[in-house]
Structures are given as C-alpha cells and as structure tokens.
Amino acid sequence: MSFKLDDLQAFLEIHKLGSFTKAAKSLGVSQPALSLKVARLEEYLQAAILIRQSRSLSLTSSGEKLLVHAKQLLQMQEEFLANFDQYQTQLSGVIRIAGFSSIMRSMIIPKLAPFLRDNPKAKIEFSTHEMYELEDILKSNQTDFILTDYITNLSGAQCKQIAEEEYVIIESKKHKNDSNTFLDHGPYDNATHSYLKHIGYKKKYDRAFMGDVYSIIDGVAMGLGKAVMSKHMIEDDKRFNLIAHKKKYIRPVAMTYFEQSYYSPLHLEVEKILLK
Template sequence: MKISNLGLSAFLQTAKDLNITNAAKELGLTQSALSQRISLLEADLEVTLFVREPRGLKLTEAGEKLLKFASIQKQLENELLWDIKGSQENIAGHFRLAAYSSVLRSMIIPSLAGLMRAHPGISIDFQSYEMYELPDVLKSAKADLIVMDYKWGKSGLHESVLGYEEFVVIESVKHQSPADVYLDHGPLDNATESFFKNQSKVPKLIRRSFMGDVYGIIDAVELGLGRAVMSRHLVNDNKYVKIVPGYQKYKRPITIHYHDQPYYSRLHSLILKELEKKAPSFLS
C-alpha cells in the first residue's frame, strides 16, 4: 500500500484548516475535488481521518497519527531542498511557533532574534493565542511548537521547562487604584483566580475588568483603573507601577511542547537550543 502524495497534500491542508472551503481555496481546488482526494486517501488507508461536528471538522485518532507523519515528511522535504540549494553554514527554513502573548513578546521573540539575524534565510511565524487555544493549535498542526504556562502531560509529546514566571500584584504609582478591581485579559483568564488560591491573604471582594491583552492590563494599571496579577519580569523596570507587598510567591512553569518524532530538522533543533540557552535570562 502506498500513500498518495496528492491525497496527503489535501489531507495536510485540511487538517491545518479543519475547514473544507478554506483548504480547497489554499490548494486551488474545488471543494468536491478536495473531498474526493481525501475520500480516496481514506479508502486506501481503510480508516476515517475526519469526523464532522457542529463546530466543523475534527481529526480522528488515525487522522492525528497521519498528521504527525505528514508534518515530519514536510520538515524533511524542506531541509532536503535547502541542503541541495544552500550550504551547511547558513541555516534556512520556515518554523511556526505559538505562545501566549506575555512571553511571546517579552521572551520568545528576543531569544530568537540573534539567530534570525545571523541566518536571514530563517523564517519564523510567531503566533499569539489565548492559553486555552494552544493545545488545539499543536494538535491541528498550526504550529510546530507551543509555549504554555503549565505541563500538558499528554503522551506522544515532548515537554520541557524554560523557566518559571513569578506573579505579583501591581498597582499604579501615580493614581489611587480601587483595591477591589482586578484587571485580566478576558473572562477565561485565570491568573488572578489561581494567584489568590495560593494566598492566605485574599481580598473580600474582587471585581474583574478586562483589557484584551497583557500590555493593555499594564497600561490600565498605570492609569489607576485597578490592580492586576502580573508576571514580575514584565514590570521590573516599569517606574509607573509598584508591587503590592504581603503576598506569598506564586510561580508557573513556562513549558515548550512539540510532537515526539524520530527526526528533527536542523532548524527545529537550533531553535530549541536558542530558547533553552537564552529564554531564562529574560525572567530575571
């Protein structure tokens, strides 16, 4: 039995988009042609790769296994093409890295900037997601590596800790902040709740207000719109906010996750090395 390259290409794009219309457009195919290629692939493999749910397509267990294989094959193909056209001294290729906003801008991008300057052929697609979205981003192959603030513990994945984020309570230096208003990204942001679950000193009342992203939270605290539970490394040098004393230390692990596989491209390995070497310094 042989896996059709046309079928695999159709499957890979559909697995990334989880939407037949979008995948067909990306591949320059009609929806019926794309569906036919996937159906033929499923018939050849004698498995179902997708199931339809009210929210759209979802990969089956067989589909997840095939997606892992297809992603590895794509990495191998990209590296081979560069080896043929390029040189051993200059690394090139495309890599997709997804993380939550606070560490992406303050830690991940700065850690890899030197590598990208030294090797202009490297292209990294930096993606910002809410924490709850990141597991699905990796499962659907929208990213090659994700960064989260907890250990997923899922089989078939490699995970390692880059460092630990320490959280503190901050308020404005210039303005009187309401002591019961705490600012978060949005309703699903659990930083404030988790922080106070680990404290003996808890406010009697917490009113939440949402600012969209971590830098919006810091701006709002500076303006005296409320307090916030914030990563210490993001405010260490900020003269417009101050840390509220009296709380116990609370830390979360900054973890990288990617699929276990028998082969990793040179670019993948180099990015991991750079992150492990440089990222912890940004937490000081």
C-alpha cells in the same frame, strides 16, 4: 503502493484552511479533484480521515495520525532537496509557536530574533492564546510548540521548563484607586486567584477584564485597578508601585511538543535556543 506526495499536501492544506473550497482555490485544483486526493488516502488507509460537517471539518483518529506523518514526510523531502542547493548555508522551514501573551513578546521573540535575522529562510509563526486553549491547539496540530505557565502532562509529548516567572501586585503611582479591583485577561485567567490564594489574601475583591496582558498594564497605569503581573515585565516601569509579598509566587515557563521519530534541524535549533 505508497502515498502520493501531492495527495498528502492536499490533505495538509484542507486541514490548515478548514475547507475544501478554500483548499481547492489555494492549490489551484477543482473540488472534485481535491476530493479524489482525499479518497485515495482513505482507500489506502482503509479508514476515514476527515469528518465533514455542515460548516466545519474535523479529523478522525486516523486523520490525526496521518497529519503527523504527512508533515514529517513533506518536511524531510524539503530538507533533502535543500541539500542539493550548493548555496544552502542557512536553516529553512517553518516552526509554529503558540504561547501566552506575557511571555511571547517579552521573552520568546527577543530570544529568537537574532537567530531569525541570521537565518532569513527560517520562519517562525508566533501566536498568543489564553492559557486554557494551548493544550488543545497542540493536540489539534495547529502548532509545533506550546508555552505554558505550568508543567503539562500530555500523553506522547515532551515538556521541558525553559524559564520561570515571579509574580507581584502592581498599582498606579499617579492615579490612586481605593477600589479593590484586580484586572485580568478574562474570566478564565487564574493568575490573580492563584497569587492571592498563595499569599493568604483574605479581602474580597472585584475583577475587570482587559483582554490581554498589555491592556492590563495600561489599565493599571490609568488607575483602573490593580493587577497581579509578571515582575520582569514591569520592574523598570516607573509608572507603578510594586507590591511584593515575602512569600514569593513563582510559576514555571514550560515548552511542550509531541514526540516524533524525526525532528527537523530547525525544530532542534529552536528548542536549543529556548532552553538556553
């Protein structure tokens, strides 16, 4: 006895959409038929794979293991069948990358854009999040790679440094602002605190929250406050004065993914490009 591939596909769709109703509609089957597919998987494993709550679904520990296996199995089948396409000369598939906003738009997408242009059958889904969310997003299998500004230490995962960022303080050239206000993403953004602590900054300061890195940059340009910012994002922007401290503050940019018995050619190629 073995898993039926359409049962695994149904399980993946339920996890992706977070709802039996939505998954049934997406797959074009009835909810009882979808429930039967899940029941077959659970009977084969002799373990529950989903926890159904009133308004949400979550995976059991067995479900988390099955999710990794199902993704690998279906990916291997897709690539095997692609080998029989005599015109198949490009990589195909989908890779998901989740990261923080200052690195995604300015570094990661430009790095991968030439590859995506040359391989239109390959798809990369980019998403940006707050730093503190990224490890949980990887652990819940919502992404294949995460990009963080620190070296992760997740069990069963590979973490590799792909770059580094130097941070500086920026202020508007046009609008003088005498308040000691620093603009951040939100209350959990620790860039300002970490930088000021690193350089031994003693003055009291206020914080204002802008939502994302590009709103911070615009806010500083409009004179709403100062900001601690990745130097590579603004060093050629004439709207700002850059205040660099003699004691440089540098953070790594790290790529993390879970170890697997099989990595798709697309995964390996994306990893190789990011490590360049």
